[in-house]
Amino acid sequence: MDLPVLNIPETAKEGGCSASSCGSSDSQVNHLPDHIREKVQNHPCYSEDAHHYFARMHVAVAPACNIQCHYCNRKYDCANESRPGVVSELLTPEQAVKKTMAVAAKIPQMTVLGIAGPGDPLANPERTFETFRMLTRDAPDIKLCVSTNGLQLPESVDELAKANIDHVTITINTIDAEIGAKIYPWIFWKNRRIKGRKGAQILIDQQQKGLEMLVQRGILVKVNSVMIPGINDEHLAEVSRTVKSKGAFLHNVMPLIAEAEHGTFYGVMGQRGPTPDELMDLQERCSGDMNMMRHCRQCRADAVGLLGEDRGAEFTLDKIDAMEIDYASAMEMRRQVQEGIMADMESKRSTQQKKAKPAVPDGARPVLMAVATSGQGIINQHFGHAKEFQIYQASPEGVRFMSHRKTEQYCSGDSTCGDAESALAITVRSLAGCEAVLCSKIGYEPWEMLEEAGIVPNGEHAMESIEEAVMAVYREMLENGKVDETPAARRANAEM
Amino acid sequence: MALKIIESCVNCFACEPVCPSQAIFAAEPHFLIDPKKCTECEGAHAVPQCASICPIEGALLDSLGEAINPPGSLTGIPPEKMAQAMAELRSH
Ligand code: SF4
Ligand code: SF4
Numbered sequence: 300m301d302l303p304v305l306n307i308p309e310t311a312k313e314g315g316c317s318a319s320s321c322g323s324s325d326s327q328v329n330h331l332p333d334h335i336r337e338k339v340q341n342h343p344c345y346s347e348d349a350h351h352y353f354a355r356m357h358v359a360v361a362p363a364c365n366i367q368c369h370y371c372n373r374k375y376d377c378a379n380e381s382r383p384g385v386v387s388e389l390l391t392p393e394q395a396v397k398k399t400m401a402v403a404a405k406i407p408q409m410t411v412l413g414i415a416g417p418g419d420p421l422a423n424p425e426r427t428f429e430t431f432r433m434l435t436r437d438a439p440d441i442k443l444c445v446s447t448n449g450l451q452l453p454e455s456v457d458e459l460a461k462a463n464i465d466h467v468t469i470t471i472n473t474i475d476a477e478i479g480a481k482i483y484p485w486i487f488w489k490n491r492r493i494k495g496r497k498g499a500q501i502l503i504d505q506q507q508k509g510l511e512m513l514v515q516r517g518i519l520v521k522v523n524s525v526m527i528p529g530i531n532d533e534h535l536a537e538v539s540r541t542v543k544s545k546g547a548f549l550h551n552v553m554p555l556i557a558e559a560e561h562g563t564f565y566g567v568m569g570q571r572g573p574t575p576d577e578l579m580d581l582q583e584r585c586s587g588d589m590n591m592m593r594h595c596r597q598c599r600a601d602a603v604g605l606l607g608e609d610r611g612a613e614f615t616l617d618k619i620d621a622m623e624i625d626y627a628s629a630m631e632m633r634r635q636v637q638e639g640i641m642a643d644m645e646s647k648r649s650t651q652q653k654k655a656k657p658a659v660p661d662g663a664r665p666v667l668m669a670v671a672t673s674g675q676g677i678i679n680q681h682f683g684h685a686k687e688f689q690i691y692q693a694s695p696e697g698v699r700f701m702s703h704r705k706t707e708q709y710c711s712g713d714s715t716c717g718d719a720e721s722a723l724a725i726t727v728r729s730l731a732g733c734e735a736v737l738c739s740k741i742g743y744e745p746w747e748m749l750e751e752a753g754i755v756p757n758g759e760h761a762m763e764s765i766e767e768a769v770m771a772v773y774r775e776m777l778e779n780g781k782v783d784e785t786p787a788a789r790r791a792n793a794e795m
Numbered sequence: 796m797a798l799k800i801i802e803s804c805v806n807c808f809a810c811e812p813v814c815p816s817q818a819i820f821a822a823e824p825h826f827l828i829d830p831k832k833c834t835e836c837e838g839a840h841a842v843p844q845c846a847s848i849c850p851i852e853g854a855l856l857d858s859l860g861e862a863i864n865p866p867g868s869l870t871g872i873p874p875e876k877m878a879q880a881m882a883e884l885r886s887h
Contacts, residue, residue: 362806362807362808362809363807363808363809363848364807364850365809365848367850367869367870369870369871372870373805373807373850373851374805418807418808418809422809423808425812484869484870484871485869487809487813487847487848490813490842490844490847491841491842491847492842492847492848559880559883559884560884562877562880564870564871564872567872567876567877567880568876
């Protein structure tokens with residue numbers, strides 16, 4: 300049976316989308332062939348634009364795993380943890396379906412359900428596929444996706460196709476067994492635990508074979524990679540080329556998160572994660588070959604809601620039991636709400652397209668700017684309230700979304716900010732490489748610190764469209780000769 | 796002769812489906828092995844299946860009461876390194 304697809308209006312193919320936050324004409328989604336773009340443009344995880352409007356959820360039905368990764372600790376399981384893969388409540392397939400139906404009734408923007416862990420969904424085939432079967436029957440409008448380490452993928456492709464899965468994410472950190480042995484200490488394969496290089500080679504072969512088989516079946520494949528400095532950072536550009544040549548439609552490079560308190564191998568052994576600069580550089584290097592995904596928030600395996608938010612606490616099993624839900628009208632409600640959103644996104648996109656391309660001299664140096672926004676593509680957040688900044692690049696080609704950077708929130712709104720200063724310093728440091736910050740408002744102290752760091756604070760474009768404001772600031776910088784000046788020179792001037 | 800699951804088990808379900816003797820069952824507070832059913836995989840597999848997939852060091856004991864996967868054997872973290880890191884965290 301086919302999943303009913305929302306009626307998606309045709310969008311212009313090129314020259315086009317400078318719609319805010321979708322990342323402009325160079326964006327991941329707009330570069331995709333039409334049939335793929337249509338499948339993903341209401342998928343919050345795949346489109347920077349869609350994630351402001353559509354919601355997704357993950358259910359934790361798959362606890363078992365068949366490999367060990369050095370960035371994972373199977374013992375850790377705490378409600379305050381927000382790392383990917385972490386969950387607090389394991390669900391049976393029946394409970395998972397009930398939860399999904401409840402969330403989809405209360406959050407009509409919900410388009411996608413994913414199964415991603417805490418173990419590997421394909422190492423728990425009964426639980427995973429039972430969940431998918433029930434949902435295809437009860438909520439056929441919801442898209443299903445699954446995220447796997449790939450070890451059991453070739454053996455699962457038939458089942459995945461039958462279950463109407465249209466997206467599979469494979470985590471591929473390497474295609475070289477030597478490197479693999481430094482990431483995967485063991486795998487469970489054909490009734491044995493296989494360690495080291497040999498195990499890594501089997502995993503790599505299975506991942507690549509699975510990728511090819513999925514592509515043959517017309518199932519979309521996204522590849523996730525964890526960037527581990529000194530281990531696979533130099534190698535990931537090659538991974539990107541390889542998976543693209545085999546037909547993966549999107550590559551998502553994520554930073555390693557490693558702290559000693561997580562009890563992971565990398566955490567305990569002091570392996571560091573990449574800096575925001577290093578991550579962005581690598582994403583840039585890969586993007587010549589591949590559609591890169593730049594807005595992944597690395598959510599928990601049981602996250603609920605819009606990207607970057609987690610409403611999971613509203614949907615615990617006992618709360619769901621207490622809810623009264625009319626499923627049929629909930630599905631109708633979803634259809635209406637989502638049609639409205641699509642129409643809205645479309646009209647924004649076409650107004651953006653009508654605007655002429657800004658006149659900027661060719662060859663001008665590109666500039667990075669950070670933007671404080673709570674969504675909808677406008678500059679609408681106070682500097683001190685931003686939990687993350689979106690990084691945009693302005694260049695003669697236009698404005699494109701590059702990445703987002705998390706901050707320490709230094710202002711919690713009360714007067715008892717204890718570590719205010721150091722947190723502010725951390726935030727300023729996290730903006731390294733940016734030359735301006737656009738926000739709705741900013742306090743005196745951060746203003747000074749930013750200027751000292753050679754970053755120009757700008758509160759003049761509050762409530763304006765991000766793309767237009769970034770371009771306006773870029774043009775202003777050009778006119779004032781600031782683009783010829785290197786950031787270091789400006790810092791020196793500011794100190795005088 | 797039977798293997799035993801002890802309290803460090805994290806209830807990850809991995810061992811249950813791979814047991815050829817249906818000896819493993821979910822229980823509170825953790826999974827258990829029915830000693831009457833466990834064959835130590837004798838005749839079915841070269842190595843005990845549960846102990847070959849379990850990700851938790853020390854969660855499975857052999858019939859002599861010894862950990863089949865001792866500290867460091869699965870994660871690759873040297874036990875002294877782990878102890879040191881945990882001590883540092885506690886002192887904060
Ligand atoms: S040793 Fe073999 S038979 Fe015994 S519990 Fe483990 S898997 Fe089952
Ligand atoms: S595999 Fe190990 S941790 Fe997982 S349920 Fe079995 S004994 Fe417990």
